[in-house]
Structures are given as structure tokens and as C-alpha cells.
Amino acid sequence: MAERNPQLGFAIRKTLFVWFAMAIILVVVSMLYIGSTGRPRFIDRNLLPSEKTLSVYEIANSHFKNTTQFQSNNCNPEDAILKLYMYDLPPEFHFGLLDWKPEGDSVWPNLHGKIPNYPGGLNLQHSIEYWLTLDLLSSTDPTRPNPCTAVRVTDPNQADLIFVPFFSSLSYNRYSKVIPPEKISLNKKLQQNLVKYLTSQEEYKRSNGRDHVILAHHPNSMLDARSVLFPCVFVLSDFGRYNPNVANLEKDVIAPYKHLAKTYINDSAGFDDRPTFLYFRGAIYRKEGGNIRQELYYLLRNEKDVEFGFGSIQANGINKASQGMHGSKFCLNIAGDTPSSNRLFDAIVSHCVPVIISDDIELPFEDFLDYSEFCIFVRAADAIKEGYLMGLLKGVGKERWTAMWERLKEVDRYFEYRYPSMRDDAVQMIWKALARKVPAIRLKVNRLRRYQRFGRGLKESGNDGNFPIISGF
DSSP states (O other), X not given: OOOOOHHHHHHHHHHHHHHHHHHHHHHHHHHHHHHHHSSOOXXXXXXXXXXXXXXXXXXXXXXXXXXXXXXXXXXXGGGOSEEEEEOOOOGGGTGGGGTOOOOTTOSSOOTTSOOOOOOOGGGGGGTHHHHHHHHHHHTTOTTOOSOOSEEEESOGGGOSEEEEOOOHHHHHHHXXXXXXXXXXXXXXXXXXXXXXXXXXXXXXXXXXXXXXXXXXXXXXXXXXXXXXXTTSEEEESOSTTSOTTTSOTTTOEEOOOOOOSOOOTTOOOOGGGOOEEEEEEEOOOOSGGGGHHHHHHHHHTTSTTEEEEEOOSTTTHHHHXXXXXXXXXXXXXXXXXXXXOTHHHHHHHHTOEEEEEOTTOOOTTTTTOOGGGTOEEOOXXXXXXXXXXXXXXXXXXXXXXXXXXXXXXXXXGGGOOOSSOOTTSHHXXXXXXXXXXXXXXXXXXXXXXXXXXXXXXXXXXXXXXOSOOOSOO
């Protein structure tokens, strides 16, 4: 038998050790790479100040300070999936409604200075106009810390869509009353002037407004102008007060309310830790489709572990509702004066499984999200049958409820409005929903242009002269 060569054995062992070490290094590097490019982790909201104690401005600045450690990528316009041209409307249409005064010739606030506060309370639930406008303004700021889905462009010919920065919900909430000696409200004047401005713009004329985005989240916002500007893309809370020829899912986008309840951070309160079985707090006596609330109240008020009562934002109502939802397994979302309400989104961020009783409701991002994974839908006709609703919910079981609760904790980020926006929050999800509309819009606009180049022009279906216009704009 040949003798062993100790030097050869040592060399072989050394070679194997080197290859083994290199393999370990490659595995570790691969894991780090996958972790850095996979699904992003959200910000730990425990590090953010509470909305209970800070203004919107203070929250905005806290996001600038705290989010960079979680998302190191800056806003790169080349990575944006949506390009928008934004009209430089006078401040009276947007931040001027927040009592902001422009400095010099700029119509926009300095994002590195004090940003005007948006009013709190119920006003805040329809504040999407504020968050989207700020996000678009910040998209060209080289110091912005987070990635952006949409970017503002200065050439309308390079834009996918045209953004109209009119704070219509705020205008309705604050300025709908007629103040003597005026004959009409400021809200109506602004709508009239907006129609006059838009219909005079070349960008509007070339598409008849079909590529223009108008935010009208409050059900009563744009009430006077919507029938004129109906070719535009509306961003709405629902279609409850719209003629289907004016607003519909084919051309428009449904956006979530800004929730008022506090997001349940680090939620470990599972099935056995939530003592209330079914929860509802809100206005019980409603008009239109909301009469079902009264019927359900009489059916459920004496059921065990059911809390069904009147509530409002008065007397610390928002905090009471947050506590109630955080301690409940199921939360009712019942049709009110309109098919939708803020209560659904309060339930989602409270991780209280929503029970939706609203036959005509439309839901945000439903082409992306399967709501049946974390919500229970009940037809109104079934819900008012005695014993039906409680029997249905009691049959869900702990295992199924826990799966829905876990899913709620995964999807709640899609319903968070932030400034600056973060990956897959409500602001960026709205931009993505609008981006999905672009191909259909381009098809319509291109068809309209078939004869335009040869002098025929577009057949106007905008302002037909019957809409009153305020002079002097």
C-alpha cells in the first residue's frame, strides 16, 4: 500500500476549507440581497408621534426625520410609474383655503418651512386632496427621503395625466354657507371659476378633460361642477350621490377615507383577548339607505357581548371608538347616508374584522386587494333577518377569524395617508390606481384626435354656456 503524503492531505483540506468558506459567504450575501430587494418592511409606527397630540404639520416633519432609516432610496423620477402635470392654480383653490398666504410669486408653500395644517375632526377623513398635492409637490425635491410612485413634470406633453389641485372637500366643508351680502357661497364661486379656468386651457381642450384628475372625495364636493366636468377622472369615496353617466368604475377611482381611529401598533390582541364580540358606535338614525342601522340596532342591542350604541366625535368620541374597536372581534360597517363611511377604515387599522352591510359599496384598490380575505360581506336583506347575522358570525370560528386578523395586519398599510408618502401607503396606492387607468384614457383621447389634426377639432361636451361663470378670474 502506498504511503500517505501528509503535505498532499493538508493541501486538499486547505482547498476544501477555502471552498466551504466561499460557499458560506455566497449564501450570506444572497440572503442579504434578497432581504434588501424583497417586500419592504413598513416603518415601525411606534417611532412616530401620535396623531392625538401633534398637528398634521408636526407629523409630516416627524416622517421626514424618522423614515430615512427604513427606506434609504430617494425619489427617483425615472422610477415613477406615473407622470403628472399639475396646474399652478391660485392659492384660493388649495392652500389658501387653509388660510395660507403666498410669499412672492409662488403659489405653493415652502415644503422645508411650515406646511399649513389641515383641520382635524371629521374634516380629516376627506383630506386626500391635501396628501396627494403635497406628495406631488415633493416629488421634485432632491432631498425627499422616500421612493415615489408619481412625479410632477413641467411639460404637459410628457404627462400621463393632468392633476387639478382643487381642495374640493375642504371647500365644501368650510365654505358652503352663503355669507351676506354675497348671493352664493365661496364654494360655488370656486367651482364656477374652476370650470372657466379648465375649459379655457389647451390641455383640457385637446382631451376634453378625459386625462384630467379631479379630487372630490366628500360626497357633496364638486356638486355644482361635476355635471360639466364629468369627462374628467374623479377620485371619490363612493358613487352614492353620482349619476352613473357622471361617475363610474370604468373611468374613476375610489380612494379610502383617512381613518380617525388610532392604528393598533404591535397588535397581539388575538381572538381570546378581545372581549366584545360585535361592535358599532355611530349615528343610528340615518336617511336614505342608512335606515338599516335602526333595524339592526333593535335586533342586536340586547345580544350578549354586542356593543351597539350612539357615538360621535364629541366628548372624546374618536378615542372611545378606537378603544372599542381594539377590544372587539368584529366591527359593523353599515350603510349610512352614502354606501361608504370612515368606519370601515377605522376597523381595518384597528384589526377588528369588518362586517360590511352595504350592498352598493365600492372599495378602494379592489382590483388589487381581495377584501373577502379580511372582511365579511352580508347582504342587507339577510342582515335584518332575526338571528341571521349573529349566527353567521358565530360560525366563523377562532381559526378563520385569526387568519383574517393576520391579513388585516398585513394590509393596513395600504390605508395610511402619510407625508412624505411611503411605499404602498394610501397615497402611492391611489397613484397606482390612477396609473392603471392610463391605457384606457389614452385610447379614448387618441380616438378623439382622429380628425383633430385636419381642422375638425374636438366636439366639445364641456361647458355648454348654461353653467354660470364668475367674471374677474
